[in-house]
Every structure is written in structure tokens, then in C-alpha cells.
Amino acid sequence: MATTRILLVEDDEDDYVIARDVLEEISFLDIELIRAANVSAAYDYLKQNNFDLCLLDYQLGAFNGIEVLKHARASGFSAPIIMLTGQADSKLDEQALDAGAADYLNKSEIGTGRFIRSIRYALARRDVERERVERLKAEAENESKNRFLAHLSHELRTPLTSILGYTELLLNSDKGAQAAVELDVIYRNGKHLLNLLNDVLDLSKIAADRLEINTSKVDVGSLIVDVYTLLRVNAIDKGLNITLASTTPIPTIITSDSTRLRQIIINVVSNAIKFTDEGEINIALSMDDHAGKEKLCVVVKDTGIGIPADKLEEIFSPFSQVADVISKSVGGSGLGLAISSTLAKMLGGEIVVESKIGEGSRFSIYIDVGDVSNVGREWLRFDKQASTAPKKLEYSLEGKVLVVDDLRDIRSLVGHIISQAGVKAEYAANGARAIAVIESAQQAGKPFDLVLMDIHMPEMDGKQAVTLLRNKGYSLPIVALTAASMRGSYEQLEICGFNGMLSKPVDIDKLFQVLNSYLIRKENAKPIQVSPVAESPAAVPINSSTELSILLVEDDPDAANAVAELMGHLGAQVSVVNSVKHGCEQLQAKKWDAVLVDKNLTDGSGFSVITKIGEQGISTYVAVVSGDEISLAAHPELSINEVLLKPLQLGALKQLVANIRGHAGA
Numbered sequence: 058m059a060t061t062r063i064l065l066v067e068d069d070e071d072d073y074v075i076a077r078d079v080l081e082e083i084s085f086l087d088i089e090l091i092r093a094a095n096v097s098a099a100y101d102y103l104k105q106n107n108f109d110l111c112l113l114d115y116q117l118g119a120f121n122g123i124e125v126l127k128h129a130r131a132s133g134f135s136a137p138i139i140m141l142t143g144q145a146d147s148k149l150d151e152q153a154l155d156a157g158a159a160d161y162l163n164k165s166e167i168g169t170g171r172f173i174r175s176i177r178y179a180l181a182r183r184d185v186e187r188e189r190v191e192r193l194k195a196e197a198e199n200e201s202k203n204r205f206l207a208h209l210s211h212e213l214r215t216p217l218t219s220i221l222g223y224t225e226l227l228l229n230s231d232k233g234a235q236a237a238v239e240l241d242v243i244y245r246n247g248k249h250l251l252n253l254l255n256d257v258l259d260l261s262k263i264a265a266d267r268l269e270i271n272t273s274k275v276d277v278g279s280l281i282v283d284v285y286t287l288l289r290v291n292a293i294d295k296g297l298n299i300t301l302a303s304t305t306p307i308p309t310i311i312t313s314d315s316t317r318l319r320q321i322i323i324n325v326v327s328n329a330i331k332f333t334d335e336g337e338i339n340i341a342l343s344m345d346d347h348a349g350k351e352k353l354c355v356v357v358k359d360t361g362i363g364i365p366a367d368k369l370e371e372i373f374s375p376f377s378q379v380a381d382v383i384s385k386s387v388g389g390s391g392l393g394l395a396i397s398s399t400l401a402k403m404l405g406g407e408i409v410v411e412s413k414i415g416e417g418s419r420f421s422i423y424i425d426v427g428d429v430s431n432v433g434r435e436w437l438r439f440d441k442q443a444s445t446a447p448k449k450l451e452y453s454l455e456g457k458v459l460v461v462d463d464l465r466d467i468r469s470l471v472g473h474i475i476s477q478a479g480v481k482a483e484y485a486a487n488g489a490r491a492i493a494v495i496e497s498a499q500q501a502g503k504p505f506d507l508v509l510m511d512i513h514m515p516e517m518d519g520k521q522a523v524t525l526l527r528n529k530g531y532s533l534p535i536v537a538l539t540a541a542s543m544r545g546s547y548e549q550l551e552i553c554g555f556n557g558m559l560s561k562p563v564d565i566d567k568l569f570q571v572l573n574s575y576l577i578r579k580e581n582a583k584p585i586q587v588s589p590v591a592e593s594p595a596a597v598p599i600n601s602s603t604e605l606s607i608l609l610v611e612d613d614p615d616a617a618n619a620v621a622e623l624m625g626h627l628g629a630q631v632s633v634v635n636s637v638k639h640g641c642e643q644l645q646a647k648k649w650d651a652v653l654v655d656k657n658l659t660d661g662s663g664f665s666v667i668t669k670i671g672e673q674g675i676s677t678y679v680a681v682v683s684g685d686e687i688s689l690a691a692h693p694e695l696s697i698n699e700v701l702l703k704p705l706q707l708g709a710l711k712q713l714v715a716n717i718r719g720h721a722g723a
Contacts, residue, residue: 061180062089064108066099066125067141068117072164076112076141079168083176096120103129108136110179113158115142115149123149126156135186137179141167202261213254214684214703215613221247222619225707229626251704258685259396270403272427275315277307277353278437279513279539281342283464284322286563290470291330298337299330305343306434311353312427317400322355324393325408325420329359333417336360342437347423352406355422364412372410373398397422453479456506456576457498460484461491461522462538463514465708471509471538474565478572486712487514488522493719495531507575508535509559512550520553527554534575538563605629605650605717610640610666611682612659620653620705627714635659640666644675651678651717653701656687667695678720680713 063080067073073092080088091108093099096117102108103125111129115122122140129138137159142149150161159179166172224244227233233240262268285301292299329338338359345354364372372394394408401408405425412418458475462468463486472482483498483505485491491510498504512519523535536557537550550558557574559567605628611617612635621631629650634640637660644652644666652670654663667679671694680699681687687700699716701709 059087060089061086061110062091062108064091064093064099064102064111064136066093066096066111066117066122067114068094069114072114075164076167079172083173085177096125099125100128100132103134104132106132106134106136108134109183110136110176111138113138113140115140115153123152123156126153126158130157137183139175139179212684214251215616217247217251217254217704218706219613219615219619219704221251221704221706222616222623226619226622226626229707247704256393256396263396263399268400268403270314270317272312272314274310275313275318276309276513277311277313277318277342277426278309278435280315280319281322281340281355282437283467284319284326285340286467286470287464288323288326288330291327292338295330295333296335297330297333299340300337301340301342301437303342303437305345306436307342307344307353308426308429308432308434310432311424311429313404313424317404318424321397321400321404321408321422321424322357324397325355325357325422328393329357329361329418329420333359333361336417344426344434345423347406350425351429353424353426355424356419357422358417358419360417363414363416364410364418365414366412369410369412373408454572454576455479456572457481457483457503458572458576459491459494459498459505459508461486461488461508461514461519462511463487465712467511469708471563471568474563474568475572478569480572480576483715484708484711485715488517488519488525490712490715490719491522492517492525492529494715495526495533496529497718499531505533506577507572508533509538509571510535510555512537512539520550523554536571536575605714605721606647607631607717608640608643608649608652609633610635610637610652610654610658610663612636612655616703616705620710623705623707623710624714627711629714629717637661637663637665641669644669644673649675649677650721651680651713653680653682653713656681656683656685664692664695667697671696678717 065073065076065080067076073094077090077092080086080090091102093102099113099117103111111134113122113125113129117125122142126138126140138157140149140153140158140161141164142161143164145163153161159182160175162172162175221244224240224247228237228240228244259268281301285299289299326338326340336359338357341356341358343354343356344351346352347354374395398408401422401424406423409421409423410418411421458480460468460471460475460482461484462471465486468484468486472484475482483494485494488510491508495505495508510519510523519537519539526535534556535554536559537555538559539550557571559571605624607624607629609617609620609624609631611620611633614635617633617635621633624631632643634643635658637658640652640654640658640663652666654666656663663681667681670677670679678698679696680701681697682701682703682705684703686702689695689697689700698720699713701713
């Protein structure tokens with residue numbers, strides 16, 4: 058039982074003894090009683106503000122208790138105060154309560170049930186008030202932390218825009234040819250820093266219960282193959298074999314959060330690759346009964362260093378890494394598994410780990426799939442081992458290829474591969490954008506020679522896009538990129554208007570076969586050799602006969618210059634201003650194809666510029682750049698076409714330019 062400290066302000070010795078004896082008999086309290094025999098002593102104790110309750114005599118020599126009560130509240134004394142008096146007086150009762158007393162009692166009631174109840178209720182109200190104050194304090198601290206993290210995110214992402222942006226510029230220029238290796242190190246480490254920042258921000262959102270789960274229909278086969286395609290490169294770099302298969306038929310469509318599910322699988326597979334020096338990584342999908350319900354199970358098994366049995370629970374704690382792992386100088390923040398474990402629980406599942414030192418680890422990711430009672434199930438099997446040998450192409454090719462995929466990394470990966478064959482690549486993130494880019498190129502007299510089109514994309518999928526293109530009379534060859542290697546897949550795609558199909562993960566040899574079929578061999582071209590894909594950006598500029606006019610409102614000069622130069626390489630003329638005031642002034646200076654606005658500017662919010670665009674009825678493509686995430690649903694009054702998260706890199710700016718051109722041609 059916690060001790061209850063009570064201050065009794067009483068100058069009469071007999072009344073003090075009576076009150077003390079009664080208080081000591083209260084069974085539900087362990088009381089420490091402190092007496093103040095005069096007003097001066099009372100003031101000294103009240104300043105300490107370390108009591109749970111104060112019993113205050115009304116008559117204290119020349120002073121009355123109302124004066125002492127007001128002084129106590131003015132000096133910050135927060136515990137409840139019960140006023141005691143020798144005579145009943147309704148007027149004094151009202152004055153005491155108005156001055157902040159919790160109750161007003163006649164001394165003759167000391168020892169009665171009313172006296173005991175008054176103390177009990179006063180202490181209960183104190184506990185409620187303390188909880189309320191603590192809750193408000195915690196909420197204020199959380200809000201302050203969230204504002205700080207948003208500011209920190211902005212401040213870190215802005216210089217990363219300059220670091221990664223200028224690195225990409227040099228990697229895509231003749232100037233950087235002699236320092237390509239060093240620039241690649243800068244780029245990889247910049248990306249690593251960005252990933253760490255994202256992990257920290259995710260963890261803070263989880264701690265503040267602000268991480269949102271957005272469920273939708275998910276093609277799980279396509280998702281897992283996209284992840285496999287991305288991470289296979291890392292395995293190849295380490296000389297590891299990596300396989301993907303399903304051990305049971307799986308639903309073709311599940312209900313989950315595709316972004317968070319992809320994040321979980323990438324984290325777990327990346328860890329397996331990171332902590333495995335030789336051997337293989339096996340990824341297996343199945344539908345299993347777990348915790349009384351059928352769930353999707355993704356098992357990631359490696360032949361890595363393993364985890365001690367007494368450390369298995371710790372690996373899911375933030376910032377935790379096994380001691381002997383750290384000694385191997387393996388990078389990472391120790392946040393990935395902590396975040397993944399929480400995300401798995403938010404998706405209705407969990408992550409279970411088994412491991413033996415020196416033999417490897419097995420991570421089982423269980424995810425709720427929603428109602429799949431009426432969903433078809435099929436096998437997926439990708440058991441081909443990844444070869445570490447460089448791929449050879451007999452000769453260089455020429456032509457222009459549009460790569461359409463909603464995942465930026467997949468777009469860049471495929472673009473990088475085909476660019477090494479001498480082919481120019483442009484990009485679109487969904488079917489609608491692809492149609493706009495194809496039509497724009499056709500009108501400019503520079504049509505595409507080939508389109509590589511993903512099937513499953515938001516807004517407009519590949520099948521819908523191809524059907525619309527064929528209906529519009531476009532006959533250019535379009536090859537499907539799909540994770541579905543199931544019965545009847547090719548026949549269905551052929552009916553839609555596709556000319557061929559490449560299964561994910563994309564096999565480089567088969568991709569080159571497709572390129573050979575549709576593109577022209579360069580005259581006097583020498584045979585080329587394509588190395589495994591690196592993580593550095595591909596030197597693939599977007600060409601266009603029409604120069605875009607873009608207004609950039611950004612107060613950081615380095616970031617502004619980096620974005621302006623990158624967009625200049627993409628066929629845009631960028632004018633830079635550094636404040637809300639100058640941004641608003643420049644809106645009417647000319648017709649802008651797009652206005653790109655930083656959310657946080659020195660003299661105010663970038664939203665002020667966007668508001669001015671709406672007020673003046675200006676028709677333009679509006680993009681917001683921010684160091685922290687923005688929900689467009691929270692700003693329905695603003696006409697915003699796109700939100701870009703810093704740092705702005707070449708891939709994102711290529712997509713932005715394509716979106717602007719598509720908007721202009723709509």
C-alpha cells in the first residue's frame with residue numbers, strides 16, 4: 058500500500074490530536090501525517106507541493122483558512138484541500154468551494170462516515186486529475202515529438218536531394234566517367250542513409266500509434282516476384298543462390314496492405330542475404346493454418362551464420378543486433394525486424410523465427426489474407442537458380458523502349474539492363490501514363506519501337522491499357538511483364554493484344570531475345586557483355602522534342618540547383634524562386650507546364666502558393682515536395698496532382714516529367 062502524505066494545518070492542540078487519532082484508524086490508507094501549527098509553517102509546507110491531501114482549519118489566529126487556501130492555489134499547490142471549521146456556515150461553505158476547496162466540513166463530523174467519504178472522494182478526484190494531467194502531458198510530448206520528426210525529416214531529406222541528385226548527374230555525364238566507382242559508393246551510401254531515415258520515421262509512427270494500414274486487393278504472386286526480382290541482384294553480388302516457389306496453391310488475390318507486406322518481405326529477405334556468406338536463400342509461399350485461421354505463410358530460409366537461442370526474442374527489439382553479428386561489421390540500424398514484426402501483427406499475423414548457430418535461420422511470416430473463400434488458387438514456382446555469370450549479347454541494338462511498371466525499382470532495373478544493349482528507355486508508372494507517353498511520342502514523330510508492360514498496376518492495369526491502345530489503332534509491339542506463369546496466361550494476354558510475355562523475375566537472356574526480335578541491330582556494332590545490375594542509377598535520359606516550362610519554389614539553393622539540373626537533362630526549363638512571396642509573384646509571369654512547390658519554405662507554407670494558383674484560376678500541373686509524408690485527403694481544398702517525398706532522385710523526376718507531359722496532352 059502506497060503511503061498517503063497528509064498536511065494538517067491546525068493551531069489547536071486538542072483538535073489536532075482528535076484528527077490524528079481518527080486518521081490513523083482509516084484502514085484503507087497508510088498515512089504519513091505532517092502538522093503545520095501556524096500560517097507561516099503552512100506556507101512553507103504548501104510551497105513544497107509534495108502532499109496527497111491537505112486538511113485546513115478555517116480559523117488560524119488572525120488569519121482565516123480562505124486566505125491560506127487562495128495562497129496555496131496561487132503558489133501551485135495541486136493536492137485537494139478540505140476545509141475544517143468549528144461551526145456550520147453555508148456562506149463560508151460557498152466561499153471555500155469557490156476558492157478551490159474539495160469539501161467543507163464541520164469539525165464535529167470528524168470521525169463520522171461523511172469525513173471518511175470526503176477524504177476517499179478527494180483522493181479519488183486527485184488520482185483522476187493526475188491521470189488527466191499526465192495524459193495531456195504525454196499527448197503534448199508526442200505532438201512535440203511528431204513536429205520535431207517532421208522537421209527533422211524535412212531537414213535531412215533536403216540535403217539528401219543535393220547529395221543523391223548531383224551524384225546521379227555526375228554518373229550520367231562524361232565528367233563522372235573517371236570517378237564512376239567512387240560516385241557509386243557515394244550513391245549507395247546516400248541511399249543507405251535514406252533507408253535508415255525511413256526506418257527511424259516508421260518506428261516513431263509505430264510508437265505514436267500513427268502508422269496507418271491501407272488494405273486493398275493484392276496480387277500476392279506478382280508482389281512476391283517483384284521483391285524476388287529486386288533482391289536477386291544482391292544475392293548474385295554475394296555469389297548466393299536464391300530460389301522462390303510455392304509449396305501449396307495460393308489465392309490469386311488477397312486482402313492486405315501491399316506496401317507494408319512488401320516492406321516486411323524485403324526486410325526479412327534482405328537480412329537473410331546480409332547474414333549469409335555462402336550457400337543459398339530459399340523463399341517458399343504456402344497457405345497454412347496458424348493460430349486457428351488459414352493464413353499466407355512466407356518462409357525465408359538461409360544458410361547464414363545463425364542466431365543464438367537466447368537472442369531469438371531480442372532480434373525483434375528496436376536497435377538490437379546479435380553481438381557477434383556486429384563484430385562482422387554488418388551494416389544496418391537494427392530496426393528492420395522490429396518494424397517488420399509490428400507490421401506483421403498489424404496485418405493480422407506474426408513473424409516466427411527458428412535458428413541454429415552455424416547452420417542458418419528460418420523466418421516464417423504469417424499474414425491474414427481476408428476472405429478468400431471464393432478466390433481461385435494456383436501454384437507459383439520459380440525454382441531456377443540465379444546465375445552469377447555475366448550475360449552476353451551478340452551485338453548492340455538501337456531503338457526506343459517504354460518500360461511500364463508501378464514499382465520504380467523494377468522500372469529502373471529493367472531500364473538499366475536494356476540500356477546496356479544500347480537501347481533508349483523511357484518510363485511510365487501505370488497504364489494511363491503509358492498511353493499518354495505513347496501518344497505524345499507518336500505526335501512528336503518519335504514513336505516507341507517496343508513496350509514492356511507490367512500487368513498488375515494501380516489506376517489502370519496493363520490489360521486495360523493494351524486494350525485501349527489497340528482500340529486507338531496503335532500496332533506497336535507490346536510484351537507483358539507478369540508474375541503469372543500459369544495455365545492459359547499467354548492465351549489470355551494474346552486476346553487482350555499483347556505480342557508476347559516475359560515472366561517475372563525477368564531473365565536477362567529471355568529479355569535480350571525479345572529485344573532481338575523487335576529492335577534493329579546497329580551497323581558495325583561490336584558484341585557487348587552485360588554485367589550483373591548494380592544499384593547505381595542508369596544513365597537513361599528521357600528525350601522529348603518539346604521543352605517543359607516549370608516553376609520550382611524551393612528555399613534550399615543546393616537542392617533547388619540539383620533538381621533544376623536533373624530536370625534540365627529531362628527536357629525541362631526550370632525557373633527557381635526561393636519563397637512564398639516570389640512564388641506567388643511568378644505565377645502570372647508566363648504559362649507554366651507545372652509548378653513544383655516545397656511544402657516548408659522560409660517565409661511560410663508552400664500551400665499558400667497552391668492556394669494562389671486556385672484563386673487565380675491557373676491551369677497547370679501542381680506537385681508538392683515535402684520532407685515528411687502528406688495526406689492529400691487532409692487538404693481537399695487544394696488542387697494538387699502529385700506529392701513527392703524528398704530526396705528527389707532521377708527516377709522520381711523522370712516519372713514527374715512523364716506525368717506532366719501526360720497532363721499537358723490530356
